[in-house]
Structures are given as structure tokens and as C-alpha cells.
Amino acid sequence: MSRRTADAKTGNAMFRSFAIFNYRVWFIGALVSNVGAWMQATALSWVVLTVLTDNDAGAMGLTMALQFAPPLLLVSVTGWVADRFDRRRLLMVTQSSLLIVGAIIGVLLLNGLMTLPLMYVFALLLGFVAAFDNPTRQAFVSDLVDRENASNAVALNAASFNVARMIGPAVAGIVIVAVGTGWVFLVNAVTFLAMLVALWRIRVDELVPRVKATGASRLADGFRYVGGRPDLLVTFVMVFLLGAFGMNFPIFASTMALEFGQSADGYGLLSSILAIGSLAGALLAARRDRARIRLVIMGMGLFGVSIGLSALMPTYWLYAAALMVTGFASVTTLTTANGYVQTTTDPALRGRVLALYMAILMGGTPLGAPVVGWVAAEFGPRIAILLGAVMALVAFGIGFGWLVLSGRLHRHETRRFALSLDETRPISIVDPVAPEEFSDEVAATTPISLPDVRVPDLTRDTPRRRTA
Structure with a gap:
């Protein structure tokens, strides 16, 4: 038994991955960096919506599309890179690049030099770096912990992500109201230093050895692998529909905040309240010993119902309360899907399959966000939210239909009505x-x-x- 495995076995069930030194260091660095990232995401959406345009949700949707297009377009390259090269060094490069881009945006905003076309360029650049950063970060978790702790580590990563999501937008809203959006980008640039320090502190000799692909001819292996796994195909279709139409929270929350007469701090608070439910979903996921596709399907159904009800809320605070359930459902679905993909995929192809997963999740946004933004601008945010609800229920129908048609769902052999x-x-x-x-x-x-x-x-x- 390795030192890493022995340490993990001594930990509490929900937090057992914290017994591993490398994972503890990674978790702390990721938490600080994620707070800054959520601050920047909030500020970017708000500055496009209210500073660079006159409440144009369509421009906001285009900005999101530019950020999320590169992961889809570069999926075959980024997945191969995550499998072929040292992930720790790759992350040092990508995190440093994100630091520099964030600092430049902040300086331009503070000096009044930012324009909408220029912001489009930076959004595309952020998306290009994220295309390499995201699959590498996802796969790197498997380098930190053994397979028996992988689902727990994925869920705790989601918890870190959503704690940051709870803190970052609220802080960003206050900073925007107090001193302006430019400072938010500069603060985010500083938080990347925490991740760089964590990567430097990781004990390389305790990383889980992994199989490296032997050549560029294996680029298509990830596609072939997923093509031969009907369960993964169904998971990817559901995740795509959720990412394209249901996960456009920056559009939903910012336009609903304006509908209720709120400013940047009200928008930031909505994003933080959404994260409360998301955090609960991530922590509950950490208690499960396995990630199961049935929970992905059930979570999708709950998401469709909850986000549909949120569109009908008459007041700011009732809408905020509905967002907690929506956040719980979204993270339950995505954390389980992420853990399922990681723990059932051959380790030699994990980076490429995860790159496909992230590309489908994030790459759906270039198709869905402009549509959702246009609907919000033309027909109002409530109709845009209902569109997301309908597509989530379609995804649920696809998943449930697959369960029935695959023969996995059938009458119980001994219980009459079960x-x-x-x-x-x-x-x-x-x-x-x-x-x-x-x-x-x-x-x-x-x-x-x-x-x-x-x-x-x-x-x-x-x-x-x-x-x-």
C-alpha cells in the first residue's frame, strides 16, 4: 500500500482526499484562484452589459461564445496535450498566462481604454488559454489521488469551486460599486499566484504514475473510445444541452437583476446565492462512493423543473431562493457526470476523454449563449430562462429513454410494483x-x-x- 493510499484511508469519508498532502496543497491553491476567477467572471459580464453596451444581453452572449468556442474547436489537440506532457508544468504555463491577461484587462479598464471589440479579443484569448487549462486541471486530479478517492476528489474540487462561486461574485459586486471593475481584474491576477505556489509545492514523487500516449496517431482514440461507450454518449449529449442552454447563469442572473431594479452588488449576490445550492450538491456528491449515471439523469430532471420555476418568481428574493435549488441540481448533475467519466475511463485516454467532456460542456456555450442572449434581449430574461428549462427536460428525456431502451430499467423480479x-x-x-x-x-x-x-x-x- 502506498503512503498516499494509506493516508487517504485514515480520513473522514467526506473529506478523505484531504489526507493526501498533494491534494491538500492543490485544494487550497485552487480555492484562492477560483475566488479570483469568479470575481473576474462577474466583472466581465457586468462591464459588457452595463459599461460597454446599454444593457445588451446579445453582446453578453457573444462574449460568452468567444470565451467558450476554443475548447470545442481545439478539443483534439488539448486532450492530447493533457495526456502527452507534464500536467503540472502545463498548468504553470496556463495559470501564468491567465494572470497576465487578467492584469492587462484591468489596466485597460482603469485607464478608460477598453472597448467592446477589444473585449471580444480578450474573451477569445481567455478561451484559448482555458481550452488547454481545463482538461489539464481535470485530469491532474487523477495524478493527485488514487482511483478509489477519485470521485471524492472530484466532488471536493466542485465544493472548492462553489465556495469560491459563493464568495467571489458577492465580493466582485461590492468592489465594482466601490471602486470600479478594473480593480476586480487586478485582484484576480494576484489570486493566480496561489495556484502557482501550490503547483510549486506539490511533491512530484508522490504523484500517481500515468500511462502516456505513444504518438499523434492516438489523437482519435478518445473519439473512438467514447463512440463505443453508449453510456458516455448519452452523458455527453445531456451535458451538451445543459451547457448550451441551461448553464448561461451570467445572462440569466444579470438580466434578472436589472429586471428587479438591482445594480452590480445585486447581481453578485444572486451569483453567490446560486453557489450555496451548488456547494450543497458538491458536498453531498463527495459522500458517494461511486458516480452513477442514474443520478446524472435524475439531476437533469430536477434542474429543468427548478430553473423553470425560477423564471416564474415575482420578486428578487423569491428568485434568489429558487436559484439555490437550481444550483444544487446543476452541480449534482455535473459533478456526477465528471466523476463518472473520470472513474470509468481508461487512464491512458483520460485526458482526451475529459477534454471531450469539457469541450462539450463549455463548447455548447458558443451555440447556446448567443441564442439565449438574443432571446433575453428580444423577449425578456424570463423567456430565456424557460428556454433553458425546456432543453434541460429534453436532456432528461434522452437519458431516461436510454435507460428504458437499453434494457437496464425493468420490472423487479420479486416485487410486483417495483x-x-x-x-x-x-x-x-x-x-x-x-x-x-x-x-x-x-x-x-x-x-x-x-x-x-x-x-x-x-x-x-x-x-x-x-x-x-
């Missing part, structure tokens, strides 16, 4: 890694392919095939 749901297991598609690349750590992160077994059907003479 249903039974078979477990979904990963299947082997990629070739096994070379024997010399195996170690105890690599073996611990490799999914085990379970053989089909025949279980007798007590109601029929012939056996039927069940998924183990």
Missing part, C-alpha cells in the same frame, strides 16, 4: 497498456472489465443476459 435498474459498467475498447508501464498506482486507476454472466430467470425456462 422497478429495478442494472448497473452500468465500462467496456474495454482501447488496447491494454504495455506491461512495463504498469505499477500498483496505475493498476489502482484502471477500470476492471467485468464479464457478462447469465442469471437464471425464475419466470422463464431460458436464461437471459444481465449486465454485471
Whole structure:
């Protein structure tokens, strides 16, 4: 048993990954950096909506599209890079780049030199760096902890993300009202130093060894792997619809804040209240021993219902309360989907598959955000929110329909009015890694392919095939 595994076994179930030194250091750095990132995201949305335009939600949607287009366009390259090169050094490069871009935006705003076309350029640049940063950060978690703690680490990452989401927007709103948006970008630039220090402090000799791809010819392996996994295909379709139409919270919250007569601090508070529910969802996810696709589907249904109800709220505070349920549902869905993808994917392809996942989640925004922004500008924010609710319910229908058609959902064998749901297991598609690349750590992160077994059907003479 490795030192890392032994330490993790001594921790509390919800926070067991904190027993690992590398993960503790990473978590602290990520928390500080995420606070700054949420401050910047809030300020960027508000400055486009109210400073560079006259409450133009369409321009805001285009800004979001430019930020999220590169992860979709560069998915094959970024996933391969995350698998082929040292992730710790890659993150040092991407985090340093984000620091520099944020500082430049802040200086331009403080000197009154920022224009809408120039902000579009910076939004595209931020998206380009994020295209490499996101899959690398997601895959790097698997380098910090063993497979048995991977789902817990993913959930705690989401908790860190949403604690920052709870703090950052509220602080950003206050700073914007007090001293202006430019200072928010400068504060964010400083917070990236925490992540850089954390990456420097990580003990390289305690990282989980991983299998590296052997050449550029393997670029398509991630696509082939997902293509042979119906469960992942369904997960990716649901995540795409959620990301494209349901996760446009900057548009929803900012335009609803204006509808209720609020300013930047009111917008920031809405984003922070959304994060309260998101944090609860992430912490509950950390208690689960496994990420299951059934929870992804149920979370999608809850999201569709809750965001639809939020569009009908008549007052600011009732809308804010509804956002807590929406935040809980969104993070439950996405954290479970993220953990499911990570823990059921071959480690040799994990970076590329996660790059596909992040590209589909974030890459849906270039298609959905301009549409949602246009709907909000032409018909009002409530109609735009209802559009997101409808698409989330469509995603739920796709997931539930797959469960039924795949034969995993069926009548219980002994209970008359009960249903039974078979477990979904990963299947082997990629070739096994070379024997010399195996170690105890690599073996611990490799999914085990379970053989089909025949279980007798007590109601029929012939056996039927069940998924183990």
C-alpha cells in the first residue's frame, strides 16, 4: 500500500482526499484562484452589459461564445496535450498566462481604454488559454489521488469551486460599486499566484504514475473510445444541452437583476446565492462512493423543473431562493457526470476523454449563449430562462429513454410494483497498456472489465443476459 493510499484511508469519508498532502496543497491553491476567477467572471459580464453596451444581453452572449468556442474547436489537440506532457508544468504555463491577461484587462479598464471589440479579443484569448487549462486541471486530479478517492476528489474540487462561486461574485459586486471593475481584474491576477505556489509545492514523487500516449496517431482514440461507450454518449449529449442552454447563469442572473431594479452588488449576490445550492450538491456528491449515471439523469430532471420555476418568481428574493435549488441540481448533475467519466475511463485516454467532456460542456456555450442572449434581449430574461428549462427536460428525456431502451430499467423480479435498474459498467475498447508501464498506482486507476454472466430467470425456462 502506498503512503498516499494509506493516508487517504485514515480520513473522514467526506473529506478523505484531504489526507493526501498533494491534494491538500492543490485544494487550497485552487480555492484562492477560483475566488479570483469568479470575481473576474462577474466583472466581465457586468462591464459588457452595463459599461460597454446599454444593457445588451446579445453582446453578453457573444462574449460568452468567444470565451467558450476554443475548447470545442481545439478539443483534439488539448486532450492530447493533457495526456502527452507534464500536467503540472502545463498548468504553470496556463495559470501564468491567465494572470497576465487578467492584469492587462484591468489596466485597460482603469485607464478608460477598453472597448467592446477589444473585449471580444480578450474573451477569445481567455478561451484559448482555458481550452488547454481545463482538461489539464481535470485530469491532474487523477495524478493527485488514487482511483478509489477519485470521485471524492472530484466532488471536493466542485465544493472548492462553489465556495469560491459563493464568495467571489458577492465580493466582485461590492468592489465594482466601490471602486470600479478594473480593480476586480487586478485582484484576480494576484489570486493566480496561489495556484502557482501550490503547483510549486506539490511533491512530484508522490504523484500517481500515468500511462502516456505513444504518438499523434492516438489523437482519435478518445473519439473512438467514447463512440463505443453508449453510456458516455448519452452523458455527453445531456451535458451538451445543459451547457448550451441551461448553464448561461451570467445572462440569466444579470438580466434578472436589472429586471428587479438591482445594480452590480445585486447581481453578485444572486451569483453567490446560486453557489450555496451548488456547494450543497458538491458536498453531498463527495459522500458517494461511486458516480452513477442514474443520478446524472435524475439531476437533469430536477434542474429543468427548478430553473423553470425560477423564471416564474415575482420578486428578487423569491428568485434568489429558487436559484439555490437550481444550483444544487446543476452541480449534482455535473459533478456526477465528471466523476463518472473520470472513474470509468481508461487512464491512458483520460485526458482526451475529459477534454471531450469539457469541450462539450463549455463548447455548447458558443451555440447556446448567443441564442439565449438574443432571446433575453428580444423577449425578456424570463423567456430565456424557460428556454433553458425546456432543453434541460429534453436532456432528461434522452437519458431516461436510454435507460428504458437499453434494457437496464425493468420490472423487479420479486416485487410486483417495483422497478429495478442494472448497473452500468465500462467496456474495454482501447488496447491494454504495455506491461512495463504498469505499477500498483496505475493498476489502482484502471477500470476492471467485468464479464457478462447469465442469471437464471425464475419466470422463464431460458436464461437471459444481465449486465454485471
